[in-house]
Amino acid sequence: MQKFLFIIFSNFIFLYGNSYDFYISKSNELKLDKDPYWHTLLHMSSNKSEIDNKEFFISPTGKIDAKAEMNATIQAFFEHNESICKYPARYHWLKDRLKMSELEKIKCEEFDKFVKTVDPKSVTLVFPTAHISSPASMFGHTFIRIDSSYESKMLSSAINYSASANQDTENGFAFAIKGLFGGYSGQYSLLP
Numbered sequence: 001m002q003k004f005l006f007i008i009f010s011n012f013i014f015l016y017g018n019s020y021d022f023y024i025s026k027s028n029e030l031k032l033d034k035d036p037y038w039h040t041l042l043h044m045s046s047n048k049s050e051i052d053n054k055e056f057f058i059s060p061t062g063k064i065d066a067k068a069e070m071n072a073t074i075q076a077f078f079e080h081n082e083s084i085c086k087y088p089a090r091y092h093w094l095k096d097r098l099k100m101s102e103l104e105k106i107k108c109e110e111f112d113k114f115v116k117t118v119d120p121k122s123v124t125l126v127f128p129t130a131h132i133s134s135p136a137s138m139f140g141h142t143f144i145r146i147d148s149s150y151e152s153k154m155l156s157s158a159i160n161y162s163a164s165a166n167q168d169t170e171n172g173f174a175f176a177i178k179g180l181f182g183g184y185s186g187q188y189s190l191l192p
Contacts, residue, residue, distance in 0.1 A: 020078040023098050024071045032097055033067035041090055042066060052185070058083070070094075081106045118157045118190075119148035126158075158191045 032038055042062070043050045049063045056062075058076050062069035073090055076083035077100075084091045085108035094100065124145045143160040147153065163184035165175065178184055 019102050020075045023074050023094075023100055026098055027070055027074060027094070028067070030097070032094075033070045035097075037093060038066060038070060041093065042069060074098075077103060084108065085111055118146055119150075120146045121149055122147045160189045160191065161186055162189070163187075 027033070039045075044066060047064065047066070049057075051057075051063070054063075057069055057072075059065065059068040059072035062072065073083070073087065074094060077091060077094070081104065084103070084106050088108070088111060095103065124147065125142065126145050127142045143158045145153070146157045146159065148156060150156070163179060164187045165178070165184045170178075
C-alpha cells in the first residue's frame with residue numbers, strides 16, 4: 001500500500017512539479033479561457049482585449065490570447081503574491097472556479113485602504129446632459145458614483161473615464177475629430 005501511494009505521489013510531483021502547473025492543467029481541462037466571464041475580466045471582444053496598456057497583462061500575448069493570460073495569471077498568483085492584490089477580480093474568480101486552496105492569504109494593504117476610504121455602500125451610473133458651451137461635455141460625462149455611509153450625495157466618490165486631452169491647447173475642430181474617432185488615450189480618475 002505504501003509503495004502504491006509513493007508511486008502515485010511521485011507521478012503527481014513529476015506531472016505537476018509546481019502547484020500552479022496542476023491548476024493550469026485544470027483550467028485547460030475546464031476550458032476556462034473560453035468562459036465569457038474570463039473574457040469580461042480581460043475586456044475582450046472578438047478575442048482581442050480593448051485594453052491597450054501592456055501593464056494590464058501578465059503574458060506578453062495576453063491582449064490577444066486569453067489562454068496565455070490565464071496561464072500566466074495562475075503562475076503569477078503562486079510566484080508573486082502581489083499579483084493577487086493587482087488583480088483581485090481575477091484572483092477571486094479563478095480561486096472559486098479552480099478551488100485553489102493552497103494560495104496563502106495575503107493582505108492587500110493598498111486595496112484595503114482604498115476600500116476603507118471610499119466606504120462603498122451602493123453604486124449609481126450617472127449621465128449628466130451635455131452643455132453647449134463646453135465641447136468636451138458633448139461627448140458625455142458618464143461616470144460612476146459610489147455612495148458611502150454618509151447621507152449626503154455630495155460626499156460620494158466618483159470614478160470617471162475620460163480622454164487625456166487639453167481642450168484649451170487643441171484646435172476645436174481637431175479636438176472634436178480626435179474625440180469622435182478615438183484619437184486620445186483614456187484615463188481613469190477617482191474623485192474627490
